[in-house]
């Protein structure tokens with residue numbers, strides 16, 4: 001869980017493609033079916049924040065949830081690429097949060113409406129430092145991923161439990177949205193998501209990436 005001394009932040013301002021329900025235990029904890037193909041949604045670039053900024057509770061939100069995710073930063077344009085070509089198109093990795101207004105998301109899901117309002121509000125995508133691909137010494141599909149709220153462990157998973165591994169995800173996405181250098185792919189969250197409120201401090205990490213810390217206000 002210790003931070004490594006990587007100094008470059010993820011360059012924000014590029015699109016964010018997020019994957020939902022990529023860990024079966026998380027799909028089940030919210031009473032959702034395990035998907036047979038990746039569920040994709042977009043978060044606006046105005047949702048990014050980097051270390052030092054605060055996560056703002058969206059207006060009227062009663063249940064803001066944390067979701068820690070492995071973020072994959074794209075290095076080369078990806079259009080219709082095969083899984084075996086994906087590694088060559090990745091620049092590196094980061095720790096990211098997919099902050100979610102869960103009550104709003106449930107309401108939208110029930111009405112079969114898109115999730116944008118519940119997942120795309122300002123400050124809903126905190127990101128950590130950028131780790132170049134060459135600095136990640138472990139297999140990307142065998143990384144511990146965890147999150148604490150006020151020091152209490154809430155999420156504790158491993159990227160080996162992804163339903164769709166990074167290579168398959170990015171190949172699939174590249175057949176729909178062209179991915180460009182600097183784009184961020186959020187690869188889904190493990191189980192243990194839950195609420196945070198004003199004043200809470202979220203710490204989170206992915207093995208091989210510097211830990212992140214963000215306060216909710």
Ligand SMILES: CC(=O)CC(=O)C(=O)O
Nearest residue numbers: 019020021022067188189
């Ligand atoms: C149910 C969700 O919010 C899907 C999601 O974002 C995930 O990471 O899984």
Ligand SMILES: [Mg+2]
Nearest residue numbers: 067098188189
């Ligand atoms: Mg998510």
